[in-house]
Amino acid sequence: MALRIVVCIKQVPDTTEVRMDPVKGTLIREGVVSIVNPFDSYAVEEGVRLKEKHGGTCTVVTMGPPQAEQALRDCISVGADEAYLVSDRAFAGSDTWATSLTLAAAIRKIGFDLIICGKQAIDGDTAQVGPGIAVHLDLPQATYARKIREVGEKSMIIERLLEEGVETMEMPLPGLITVVKEINEPRLPSLKGKMRAKKYELKKLTAADLDLQPGKLGLDGSPTRVMKIFAPPPRAGGEVFKGEADQCADKLVAVLAKNGVV
Amino acid sequence: MPKLKIISDKCGGCGQCVDACPYDGIEIAGTLAKFKDSCNWCGTCKDACPFEAIVVEEDKAPAAAGLDAYKGVWVFGEQRDGHIQRVVLELVGEGRKLADARKEPLCVLVLGDKMEGACKKLLADYPVDKVYYVEAPELAVFEAEVYGKICADLIRAKKPEIMLAGATCAGRSFLSRVAVEVHTGLTADCTGLAINPEGLLMQTRPAFGGNIMATILCPNHRPQMSTVRPRVMKPPAAGTGRGGTLEKVAPDKARLLSRSKILDFAAEIEETVNIAEADIIVSGGRGLGGPENFKLVEDLAKALGGAVGSSRAAVDAGWKPYSHQVGQTGKTVCPKLYVACGISGAVQHLVGMQSSDTIVAINRDPDAPIFKVATYGIVGDLKEVLPILTRKILERKGK
Ligand SMILES: Cc1cc2nc3c(=O)[nH]c(=O)nc-3n(C[C@H](O)[C@H](O)[C@H](O)COP(=O)(O)OP(=O)(O)OC[C@H]3O[C@@H](n4cnc5c(N)ncnc54)[C@H](O)[C@@H]3O)c2cc1C
Numbered sequence: 001m002a003l004r005i006v007v008c009i010k011q012v013p014d015t016t017e018v019r020m021d022p023v024k025g026t027l028i029r030e031g032v033v034s035i036v037n038p039f040d041s042y043a044v045e046e047g048v049r050l051k052e053k054h055g056g057t058c059t060v061v062t063m064g065p066p067q068a069e070q071a072l073r074d075c076i077s078v079g080a081d082e083a084y085l086v087s088d089r090a091f092a093g094s095d096t097w098a099t100s101l102t103l104a105a106a107i108r109k110i111g112f113d114l115i116i117c118g119k120q121a122i123d124g125d126t127a128q129v130g131p132g133i134a135v136h137l138d139l140p141q142a143t144y145a146r147k148i149r150e151v152g153e154k155s156m157i158i159e160r161l162l163e164e165g166v167e168t169m170e171m172p173l174p175g176l177i178t179v180v181k182e183i184n185e186p187r188l189p190s191l192k193g194k195m196r197a198k199k200y201e202l203k204k205l206t207a208a209d210l211d212l213q214p215g216k217l218g219l220d221g222s223p224t225r226v227m228k229i230f231a232p233p234p235r236a237g238g239e240v241f242k243g244e245a246d247q248c249a250d251k252l253v254a255v256l257a258k259n260g261v262v
Numbered sequence: 263m264p265k266l267k268i269i270s271d272k273c274g275g276c277g278q279c280v281d282a283c284p285y286d287g288i289e290i291a292g293t294l295a296k297f298k299d300s301c302n303w304c305g306t307c308k309d310a311c312p313f314e315a316i317v318v319e320e321d322k323a324p325a326a327a328g329l330d331a332y333k334g335v336w337v338f339g340e341q342r343d344g345h346i347q348r349v350v351l352e353l354v355g356e357g358r359k360l361a362d363a364r365k366e367p368l369c370v371l372v373l374g375d376k377m378e379g380a381c382k383k384l385l386a387d388y389p390v391d392k393v394y395y396v397e398a399p400e401l402a403v404f405e406a407e408v409y410g411k412i413c414a415d416l417i418r419a420k421k422p423e424i425m426l427a428g429a430t431c432a433g434r435s436f437l438s439r440v441a442v443e444v445h446t447g448l449t450a451d452c453t454g455l456a457i458n459p460e461g462l463l464m465q466t467r468p469a470f471g472g473n474i475m476a477t478i479l480c481p482n483h484r485p486q487m488s489t490v491r492p493r494v495m496k497p498p499a500a501g502t503g504r505g506g507t508l509e510k511v512a513p514d515k516a517r518l519l520s521r522s523k524i525l526d527f528a529a530e531i532e533e534t535v536n537i538a539e540a541d542i543i544v545s546g547g548r549g550l551g552g553p554e555n556f557k558l559v560e561d562l563a564k565a566l567g568g569a570v571g572s573s574r575a576a577v578d579a580g581w582k583p584y585s586h587q588v589g590q591t592g593k594t595v596c597p598k599l600y601v602a603c604g605i606s607g608a609v610q611h612l613v614g615m616q617s618s619d620t621i622v623a624i625n626r627d628p629d630a631p632i633f634k635v636a637t638y639g640i641v642g643d644l645k646e647v648l649p650i651l652t653r654k655i656l657e658r659k660g661k
Contacts, residue, residue, distance in 0.1 A: 013470070015470040015471040015473060015590075015613065016471060016473075016590065016609035016610055016613060017609075018284070018470045018471075018473050018474065019473050020473065020474055038590065038591050039591065064300075065298075065299045065300035066299060067300070087299075089299055092287075092299070092300075092301055092302055092303060093265075093302050093303040093304075095447060096438070096441075096448065096450075097441065097442060097445075097446075097447060097448075100442060101442075122470075122471060122590060123469065123470050124450075124469060125450065125451060125468070125469055125470075125471070125594075126438075126448075126450035126451070127434050127438070127450065128434070128438035128441070128448055128450055130438075131406065131434075131435060131436075131438035131439045131442075132438055132439075132441070132442045134439065135410070135439045135442040135443055136442060140407055140520070140521040140522045141406055141407065141435070141439075141522075142522065143406065143431070143434070143435045144431055144435075146584070157525070160431075161584070161585060162431045162432075163430060163431055163536045163538050163539060164342070164529055164530065164536050165527055165528050165529035165530045166527070166528045166530070167524060167526070167527045168524070168525040168526040168527070168528075169522050169523065169524050169525060170522060170523045170525055171521070171522045172521050172522065175521075175522075180584070181584060181587075181591045181592070182584040182585075219265065219303050222447070223441075223445070223446050223447030223480050223482065223483040224447035224448070224449060224478050224479070224480050225478065225479045225480070225481060226304050226305075226476050226477075226478055227464070227476075227477045227478060227479050228305075228309075228476070228477050229284065229304065229306055229474055229475070229476050229477075230474070230475050230476075230477075231474065231475070232468065232472065232473070232474070232475050232617075235616070235621075235635050235637075238621075238623075238633060238634075238635075238636040238637050238638055238639055239637070239638050239639070240628070240633055240636070240638070240639035240640070240641060241638070241639065241640050241641070242628070242640075242641045242642075245640075245642050245643070245646045245647045245650050246650055248640045248641075248642060248647065249640070249647060249650045249651045249654050250654065252622065252638055252640060252651065253651070253654045253655060253658060255638060256599070256620070256622075256638070257658065259620070261598060261599050261619075261620050262566060262599070262655060262658070
């Protein structure tokens, strides 16, 4: 069966580089590059593999500012067929409620059998957008997918990685899954892929294309408000023991015991 | 945060707002600051501006009506195999404080089967005013769609002001569905909760891999909902029950139907795997040199009564399954004690464990970045240090 697969991707700052100046309280952005959210590259790879195996299409979609175009091209270069940039000033300030509403409207327009998201985005770290899309489109979901075991006409069998083990679930199609890293190893872009990515003409959707009420978009449609952002308290400097292993171990155990840690 | 406006008379074009912006959302065009498409209205620039040239535009959204009808604090009583999870008690501890600050009751919502005894025990032992218990065979095992529908129905019927759940796989999977269904905000993975002077819930959480903290409000929608990171809040002492009541709620049968079917659950055989909820974690990295040396890490974990974690390098090398991976593409953990053995401390690993209470690093390289976040460190060879440490811990416990 040919699957229409839609993969949601987000362009994120490489968060390992994002820091706050604890004195000035401002963000240090110097040298921070934008990347495809790591969990989303597993989602794209899975979408491309499913399409290669079962036939169909793999379409990537992102909601973001115009510069998110690069992230979409990166996905084309690793095998996605089509890419949609959902972009409009009206979307600015979206929380996960408004983001999932907007993406759901775009995906409805694109058409789908299976939606794949990353487990979470490494900047917002909420893991809420995938399930949110599922509700807006009235779909079943399987979060934390680590393996797709079978794809049938009407359903698929998915292994989910939970705290204490692995759950196997049969989810009917259409449906939505979010994936963890274990699911695959993303390929590198091929030369042909890179060429296609360069020339590919992105498809664009704006608020007007999506038939949504203005009050439900962006900041106005977002129940949550970021009140303030601040640097986490710095960690106190550590005590390092060197020398004879036996003595070091004694000192460590003593200090841990003194502080009630062991 | 309402939208922002730049007062051109005041703007000095100094660019401090540009430096402050987390989204690359403002630029200096000519001599004046100007918002770009990527602006997210977060307001960081407003605080950074030395000229007070960035001001808040009046929030046009009318204060929503009917918010006063929402009362009380609810905690989602997550259960596995009929056992109430520890994170629920942590939330009862925290929820009690919030409920007292609001002078409202604290309720726990339990969805399950044959759990009346467990609900009564919760009421007897802990400071909970009421347990809402929804009983059905279909609720014995967690499934996001069904749990989401039942929980949304109850919220509509009973109107709690605040709803908390553990930021576990289950909590995160279903509360995000509930938030969309009942049309309210949800703040993810909170590590701090408090009531502000206006009576709103201030939800503080790490973002950007813990490099930044954000405080989030949900001013015009109810309930105000958060998932809360396990192991951060303190459970109340047992024996603090206050004679709370049990209310059994009959579910709407039609809402118990799930489109998905759970076929099987395979528990990971090692008891050492649930790193997300462990008090103590001992992790191994590439510095172990090979899979055989993970035994040393496991022995120490066992001696300490902790779980075993791993860096990405050790997972990619096939020494440990992915479920043990700590870090950006693995799990975020915050145990009381995190022992990093042979882990260099790449930022991608640090973002997954830097909020642990106490961090111990054992590494041969005194310049390894892990020592920068470590509370204590030992510079030495793992193969030598770990067995000695394990022995001394066991000796101490034997006493
Ligand atoms: C500091 C800070 C804290 C925040 N905290 C909260 C909060 O607690 N609650 C809240 O509601 N909002 C919060 N937000 C807003 C939230 O980050 C944005 O709404 C964001 O657009 C989506 O959420 P996420 O990044 O957490 O995505 P996640 O839900 O973590 O992403 C899961 C998956 O959804 C897909 N996805 C996510 N965003 C997009 C997109 N724009 N385009 C395409 N696919 C996408 C991807 O597949 C991704 O892997 C916060 C923002 C900041 C800056």
